[in-house]
Amino acid sequence: MxxxxxxxxxxxxxxxxxxxxxxxxxxxxxxxxxxxxxxxxxxxxxxxxxxxxxxxxxxxxxxxxxxxxxxxxxxxxxxxxxxxxxxxxxxxxxxxxxxxxxxxxxxxxxxxxxxxxxxxxxxxxxxxRPQRAAQNDLATMAVARLMTPEPARCAPETPIRAAAEIMHKRRISSVCVVGEDGFQGIVTLRDMNGRVIAGGADPGAPVSTIMTEAPLTLGPSALVTDVLHLMVERGIGHVPILDGGRLAGIVTQTDLTRAQAMTSADLVGRVAKAASAEDMARATAEIAKLLAQLVETGNRHEVVTRLITDIADTATRRLLALAEAELGAPPVPYLWLACGSQGRQEQTGVSDQDNCLILSDVATGADAPYFEAIARHVSDGLATCGYTYCPGYMMATNPRWRQPLRVWRSYFRGWIATPDPEAQMLASVMFDLRPIGGEESLFEGLQRETLKAASENSIFTAHMISNSLKHHPPLGLLRGLATIRSGEYRNQIDLKHNGVVPVVDLGRIYTLQGQLAPVNTRARLEAAMGAGVLSASGGADLLDAYDLIATTRLEHQAAQIRAGRAPDNYLDPSTLSDFERSHLRDAFVVVKTMQSAVGSGKGALG
The missing domain is CATH 2.60.120.10 (Jelly Rolls)
Incomplete structure (x- = not known):
């Protein structure tokens, strides 16, 4: 041969x-x-x-x-x-x-x-590639990414009235007819109006008597352009998607309109004008679809998470405004801050809430009920919008995290002076604080003072480094990736705690070492390189590694959303190609190498 x-x-x-x-x-x-x-x-x-x-x-x-x-x-x-x-x-x-x-x-x-x-x-x-250019062109997207999977369906013998009830209850404009031999046709609201209401068909007759038989269909690899052209040329509003003769999904004019109109700006605008948390929830319910669309159209991971976080920021500010409208003007200046992924502007499709309140030092005990009420109003509203309560109760509803500025100064001084395990954990969270709404000057001086005091305390820094190394990249002894051994996520890797979190922790350490202001992880790494805290070669490798891990995480979540599942952070490595596994492992090795450099005392330049 x-x-x-x-x-x-x-x-x-x-x-x-x-x-x-x-x-x-x-x-x-x-x-x-x-x-x-x-x-x-x-x-x-x-x-x-x-x-x-x-x-x-x-x-x-x-x-x-x-x-x-x-x-x-x-x-x-x-x-x-x-x-x-x-x-x-x-x-x-x-x-x-x-x-x-x-x-x-x-x-x-x-x-x-x-x-x-x-x-x-x-x-x-x-x-x-070190940079992935966005291809924000919906028209070139495969319809498999846009279609509604598992559309409503009924048997050919289903009474017309029953099919109409399905459409009414689900608020949809069509039902696909599927028999023993597979897909047979489609019934739309137009069919109902024209053939039943205007045409006089018996509502008790089989739906097959009014369906459009053998309608125009496309395969899942067709482009959205193909759907657009078909709809315009043939004057139709529904295109069933068949995969090997099997009904896989449907694309409607509503899907196209929603996808074209659904941008982060659209959701931000709807949230900003919402009259209640329930109104906001109708907009935030579409965040998952937005995330999938942003990923599919090639946006970089830090762009996607920034746009997703902007929606949470807007929801928070709108809830603060609604709370003030209900409770009256605040008795003293205050500042609402976010920490965690919202603080770092790194929210994905899986986010809880981490927040706190800094009050002016002129606040008295008499002001406490007002701020307790405003904290409850905002936190409950965020929960209504899908941002679950923090399991560790690190929220403004906790009196500990709703204090005057002087108390916050004492918190940070105490954590730095006595870096016990709790102090390390709390400092790690609170070093990611970012103002969301209120009087921002309450935070500016606190951040500068804290970064300076932390960087000058070698014992505290050493403890923070030790704490940052508790999250290990999932590397096996041989060439493979180390997966979870038991439980619900057996044979999977945690792309959050063993993927992005180790890099987030490294970025925080570089921030302390260089007294750097950025909170976003990628911005921290770039600032550390600019300040000489992180070497050019080490920084470039770590940025590439972080980009790949974070992108893999978002692509995993987007795939789950497209499949109609709730997104999570657990990936089965066997679903990746050899190339993808190899490069993901390379990225984890880079992270481990940088952890070793920081942990050995050589620093990021060693």
Whole structure:
């Protein structure tokens, strides 16, 4: 068998090349070169120009960083070298075969030509790019991302009246008719009006007598553009989506209108004008769909979380305004602050509330009932909007977190002077404070004073570093990822506590070391690099690692939302390709390396 045939068969078993047609695979194989590498041979080293993408067929390749620390140990079907190719830079890694190895090498020009010609391959490797450009074009989205899965359906013999009741109760404009032989047709409100009300059809007759038989349909891989064109050209408002003849979903004009109109600004506007928490809840109920849409259209993770957080901020300020309208003007100046993910502007599809109140020092005991009421009003309103109560009761409804400025100063002084475990935990949360509504000057001086005092207390900083290392990246002893061993999330990894939280903790440490003002994690890392607290190379690696982990988390949540499930932070690694698992593990290794540097006392520059 010719070599190209062997390569074709192998590539057909490797993602993303397995998505190519047979002819495309054969053409790709002819562009590749097979290389035999001896054990111990260096494939490329740090600083060397890389002109090829490598795909591992047999053997094992050790990838190490500039300091010789192992980043990954690659096995068959893993690709490598794309990092430098996508960056347009020399290699920042060294690749050495640890045993006799067979590689496929795809020249740089052909790699980029393949990326250009095959969007599926481009999307796959795009995860290695340091910057992902947003493609905010709804029209190019696959309908599978937009359609309503598992649409309302009934049997052909269902009475017309019963089908109408389904539409009325669910507030929908169509019902799909599915029989023993599969999808048969669709009944819409137009059919009901034209054929029953105006046409006089018997409401007790089978729905099949008024349905549109064999309506125009599309497959899940069609683009939203295809739906738009079909609706405009044929004058229809409903397009069933069939997958292999099976009814998979439906797209309606309402879906398109909602998707085009549903932006973060739209939801912010609706929340800002809401007359009650219940009104707000109707808008915040759409946050999950917005998140999925933002992810699908290629927005960077920090953009998505910022836009999602803006909605929570607006809800908080609107609830404060409604509370003041009900309770009267505040007796003294106050400031409402958020901490946790809202404080860092990093909210996703899974968020509880963490907040507090700082009161002016002129506040007296007589003012306490007013602020207790305003805290309850806002916290309960946020809960109505889907932001669950903090399980640790770190909310303004807790009297401890509703105090005059002088008390807050004493809190931070005490935590820094006596960094016991509780103090470390509380300081970690409260160092992420961000003003939301009220008199912001109440916080400005407190933040400056606290950062200065914390950075100058080496014992406190050491305790904070120790506390930050309690969350470990999910790395196994061998090449795999360490998954949860038992319980509801067995064989999954926690992308929050073992993924983004270790980076969040590192960012907080760099903030203390450099007395830096940013609260957002990515902004903290960039500020730490600018201040020299974090080295340029270490910072670049950590930013890339954080971007990949955070993006993977959001893509996981978006996929759950599209499937009609509630989003969570638990990912089954077996659902990822070899390439994705390898790069995710690489990202976790980078985080672990940076933790080790901070924990060993070498600091971020070591």
């Amino acid at each position: 010719p070599l190209s045939d062997h390569l074709t068969r192998f590539l057909a078993s490797v993602h993303p090349y397995d998505s190519l047609a047979a002819g495309e695979l054969q053409a790709l194989a002819r562009l590749c070169e097979a290389r035999e590498i001896s054990a111990g041979e260096t494939i490329f080293t740090v600083g060397e120009a890389i002109g090829q993408l490598f795909i591992l067929v047999e053997g094992e390749v050790d990838i190490t960083d500039e300091a010789g620390v192992q980043i990954s140990l690659l096995g068959p079907r893993n690709s490598f070298g794309e990092r430098a190719l996508l960056r347009g830079e020399a290699a920042s890694r060294t690749a050495v075969a640890t045993k006799a190895t067979t590689l496929i090498a795809l020249p740089k020009a052909q790699f980029f030509a393949l990326m250009e010609a095959e969007p599926r391959v481009a999307r796959f490797f795009d995860r290695g």
